[in-house]
Amino acid sequence: MTSKIYPGETLPLQKDVNITLGPGAYKNPITQEIIPVSAGLLHCKTNKKQTNQLVYVETKSKRYIPKLNDFVVGVVNGTLGESYKVSLQEGSNNVLLSFMGFPNATKKNRPNLKNGQAVYARVSQDVSEIDIEIECIDPTTGKEGGFGVLDESGFIFEVSLNFANELLFNSSSIYFEKLSEKCKFEIAIGLNGKIWIKCGEGMKYDDNNELLPSSLNDMKYTVAAANYLKNCQFISKSQIDQSLKDSFKHLS
Amino acid sequence: MSYHKEFIKNGERLNGRKLSELRVPEVDIGQNGELTISAGDTKIFIKISSEISKPYDDKPNEGILIINNDIDNDILSRIVEKSIRKSNALDLESLVISTGKICWIIKIDLNILNFDGNLIDYCILGIMINLLLYKLPNYDIVDNSIKLYNLDEKAPISLSILHIPICFTISFYNPSTIEMNLKSDEVFEISLFDADKQEEDLRDSYMVITLNSNKEIIQLSKLGGIPINSVEVLKLCEICYDKAKEMTQWIKDVVKKEEEKTSDRVKMLAAVDQR
Structure with a gap:
């Protein structure tokens, strides 16, 4: 209702x-x-x-306020003591991702993240008066549970918060079903409006740091898929097919 | 490396535009000197207002033009200032009513509502369209005091615009490492017009050119960043000139369309009057 x-x-x-x-x-x-x-x-x-x-x-809001147990896509910004600083949204305060917030992490076996790398995590502490914390552990099993580092071959784009909510929780939404007709993809949806997506192999480099020739095509598919999803925010259900066609029309 | 850079290296952009393709701006013209210009997600609200005042003591035969912007950005305000006020796009002498005593103040307020790259270009574009459309009320001097007329009493006066400055921001990307770019003559920077927000974040350097359709360069600024070949800069100026001509025509079309609309309204009012 x-x-x-x-x-x-x-x-x-x-x-x-x-x-x-x-x-x-x-x-x-x-x-x-x-x-x-x-x-x-x-x-x-x-x-x-x-x-x-x-x-x-x-509501159609742009500003993300972290809530406990939200799934988010963040970008590592630096380190602060025993944690990484992670940006969930440009212009907002950084949140903290503890070195211990990874499965199997110990004092000696710490994760190695670089600046600019993306992570998929869960908000584990949402009291706004102190630093907000996220972690890459599934609390029920203590294992990875789909969280962790998102590799650099994927592409991150932004959508409005309510659309991210819809994509993540509405199992009857048809956006992904339609998209899967065009290509296979891997996706991580953050409730902070950031979405990480990769079609095929995404952006891959060989040992000499040269872009693999096949990966340009995959990259084009990835961007087309991202553009399609971005476009879906502003159209009605009947226009989805057309939007899909338009986004992929320059690809064979 | 990011998706953007790999795409740009291959001569493509994530937003599907060509490297030198501009966005098509949308102009929403309101009343009383209000105008909203938007391109992509960039959105700027521009308001022009006027009042009567005294000219500055050192410039008795010039009116006053004030440009305010709500974000505190030095580069933006300085380039807008250079492009519009210092280029004499608005004839300040025509704003004087009585030398040294009375003149018009034109105030331009820029409100940046949303940012998706290329603020400077669209600010200047919006200001110029708005100035071309802006009308001052007609006046008479009666016994040393000014009498202003309503719009329906006497036709209002347009501002005298001497030329239309058009601004282009060109973003540069370095296809290889910085060392290669400094040492080698064979590595050419990739230049890109009308960058959006993400492209602006990634660029290595940028250059802002303001010019008009008379092939006069009003200002050119390149503030730091990677060095650019001078021949390349000349080529870009040439491209900008072609684009400026198109843009000037586009502005004139927009202004003409709007003026036809208002003249229709005036005619309608007149018809109602006659009845």
Whole structure:
């Protein structure tokens, strides 16, 4: 169910269910009242057993505020003591990725990341008064779980936050299904609006640091896929096919 | 190495444009000297306002032109200043109503709403379109005081624009290492017009040229970065001149279209009056 909502209006909350708050919903710590704090489309989803209700407001915002357990794509910016400084969004404060935030990391066996390298990580500490922390470990298993360094052969581009949300969580969205008709790809979606994508082998170099001749084609496919996804933010569902065609038309 | 550089080396760009292809700007003209110009995601709001004041003491027969911008960027404001005020694009002497006593102040306010590369070019383009469209109210001097007329009482006066400066920012990329570029005559920098945000972040150097359709170079600045062959610079000036001619024509078309629209409105008002 979706409807328009403005800050301060009352939310259609059910009684006697667990309520999960998403972006745009806020619980007043004193009165325990739940109110919307941003204007946009309201999503209220209740699970089949009627025990849990999810509430969030979909807005077209650009600024990313880290929340616990968000998946993010960050770029390493430098080191600070025992951690890497990672930028999640240009112009925002850096977040910290501890050397220990990798699976199997010990004091001696520390990861080796260079400036400019990208990582896929989870927000593990979101108290905004102190430095926000991310880590590359799946908390349930203690293993890699898909997090870690994103290699340099891929391409990073930016989309709006709500679109990244849609791509990551809406399993019925058809954007990737359509894209897979054109090429095979590997993707990491960060809720901070950064997306890392690689089609085929991406950008690959040989031992003499020369670009492999085959990789230029893969790079073109990667960029076309990125342009298609970027374009999908602004079009309706009926135009997706056309957008896909336009993005890939210069490639055989 | 990044995707951008590999693409540029192969003569292509990530945004699908050719190396020397410009974005097509969109101009949204409002009333009372308001104008929004956008190209890609770059978006600039420009407001021109005027008031009556006293000329500066050392320049009694010149009006006053003030250009403000809301971001504190020295390079931007200096190049805009050089291109528009110092090139005398706006005839300041025509702004004087009474020598040493009364003149018009023209204030240009730039509000940068969004940044996607190439602010300088689009600021200057937007300012010039806006200046060409701007109208001062008509006036009379009655008994040592000024009487201003409403738009419907007496036709307003256009500003006198002497020439239209067009600005181009060219970004340079070094296809090999810096040492090679310094030592060798065979390594040529790749030049690229109208860079977007990411291309600006990656460029090794850039050059800003302002020129007009009379083939006069108004200013040329290249602030640091990798050295560029002088023959290359001359070639680029030649390309810029061709582009400036096209751009001037485009500006004139935009202005003409807008003026037709307003004259239609005036005619309609007149028709209503007659009835």
